Amino acid sequence: MSVDQETFQLLQSSIERFVIERLIPAEDLVEERDEVPEDIISDIKDLGLYGLSIPEEYGGIGVSMSQEIELIYTISHTSFAFRSLFGTNVGIGSQGILMDGTTEQKEYWLPKFASGELTASFALTEPDAGSDAAAIRTSARADGDDYVVNGTKRFITNATRAGAFTLMARTSGEGARGISAFIVPADSAGLIVGKPDKKMGQRGTKTADVIFENVRVSKENIIGLTPGRGFYTAMKVLDRGRLHIAAQACGMADRLLSEGIRYSKERFAFGKPIADFQLIQAMIADSYTELAAGLSMLRAAGRKYEALDNGERNLDVSNMAAAAKLFCTEMVGRVADRVVQIFGGAGYISEYKVERFYRDVRLLRLYEGTSQIQQIVIAKNLTTMDHPNDYYVFG
Template sequence: MIRDAARMQALLADLRQFVLNTCIPLEADIDRNDVIPEPVVDAMRQLGLFGHSIPEAYGGAGLTSEELTLVNIEVSQAATVFRARFGGNTGIASESLVVDGTEAQKTRYLPRLASGELTGCFALTEPEAGSDATSLLTSARRDGDHYVLNGSKCFITNAPVADLFTVFARTDSDTPGAHGISAFLVERGTPGISTGEPERKMGQHGSPVGDVYLQDCRVSATAIVGGQPGVGFKTAMKALNKQRINLAGLCIGPAIRLVDEMVRYASQRRQFGKPIADYQLVQQMIADSNTDIHAARALVLETARRRDNGEDVTMEASMCKLFASEMCGRVADRAVQIFGGSGYMARTVAERFYRDVRLFRLYEGTTQIHQLNIAKRTMQAREGVLGQVG
């Protein structure tokens, strides 16, 4: 749902200028130095990028799912690290608060997340709890009006620079699986919480990822998101359901950029006396890539609109994430192929994006996990229909 078409077009135009004039010229340097310059982060704050999905009542823009999809497609046409820097605040790191936080929690944190004063992160994954997030071992022991947290998290985006951690821990050790998991809001500086050094990664250089350590970290019982223990996993799934649509949009932007780069390179690169763009097998890769982009965009925008209408799009969100992330990987591979030997060199956008987008098929649920989820829901739906017929 787009609430104001003219206002939306103006926002997208501003973002396009920021991407073209500020972000793209810095891509190679950031990939090499593994850090986004602080003046760029300040510019993101000034543009309001940290608060896109946070409700207007708390200082954000309150974008709808469709509006946020269009924004994500636009900003991700630059290297994905730019969006990753503010994306937690406008996505997974704030959504738990938006959907389930108490009024006091929202008032305390959402305006500061929206302004970019605070950087948030979503601390769910553990060494033994990745796709099976319900097997997490981080514990939260009740002690009077407080909880004492112990455990560790890994692969947490923005952990090294985060100010606010949404930490998932087991408050009921006698209850296995999803039940008994609670979400806690833990501020940096709280005794007992610390973060490790940023990981060295295949791609997305400039987006810090690291471990979170909790050692007798004592927090008030009021730090539980929503104030109710034992429902943290439901909160996580609500946040992830929206984030999967966001991430699908973030897969479309790089593919658009890569097709532009393919066309530009193929038009300039000459072999056997003519541009390689004249060869039909090169044209096929460009045509397949552009078709993939249009299919992904149509699927994601339709799902976003349905979510805005209040429909349950759990399965469709999985479809978006599955299809768009795999699509982006295919396009990136074709880009390297069209660039040829140059596409394997670190000086080209094809090589950088090939590394950057590989992560899309892993986080927010691997391709294989989404395939299982989609199959399960499809079979359940068919069984229901057959049962009614019988």
């Protein structure tokens, strides 16, 4: 699945203009109001961004993984609130249905997600089960033609905007094999969305608890109509989502580096621009080098992901996705720290946007698997995979 190169270049150019002309000028308004203006939401829908990764047959654009990486990189040069609006429709909210859903489920739900008519949300994390996703306790008990769901999900992105949730709930036993994936309409009786969380950064993005109190969900809403495969679906979805987040990290790292370079040429000390001082130059050079490394890793992982057959999970690809997410999100944190240092005292003042971006990027090392979980995934996979040559891990 991909878009032809000419169409893709036109789309990328349109998004770049949109970022420069519409989104960057609106950053301060979003920060002040903690909301994205409705006219911008409408424009994002008109651009087709809600359906970037959804195939054309379901009303989307149908970009490849590599193309998605480039577009998310572009749009992440501005406030993360804009990407967050449609990010769950592009990634974790819709991909489980696209990968493992029935034809009927795809035909019903995906066009609604692609158009932005509905916002999809991914309900996995719980108060006592985040990194240990196999330990979830939200239950789904079979009752006639339905399941009755009880439990609480936490930190659910776009919960307050959602029209439907991709829900992971326990239908049997313990561990990963007892988890099933459901599509749950947001207006289901007994489904309660809590107050939006007050976060350190990323104003304009919305997360909240989602509480299920005897919510009845039809058996027809199990993704793929197969109970017990939800954990496997979730892990496949997260592999793709981790590449998406890594692209987000690289986009903001590039924006931060640009801000740091510009300021270093404008700010004078001891009679000359601070860009002339070698210790400032070292921070700029280190940031550029790390960003270049992150982009190279990310793009290589995207190409490898595309070689998978119909999104089937592969440990080598999972490793590369985890490594890209780990490196790129840690990298943008280091870049943000250096750029604040380049700005000096001004970097600690809210008048300058680098203070805001410094707070915003901190979350990237936590969601869709913390950095420590990425390390565990990589090490576990490497020690269980068979390597054709004991002297090489790559190659």
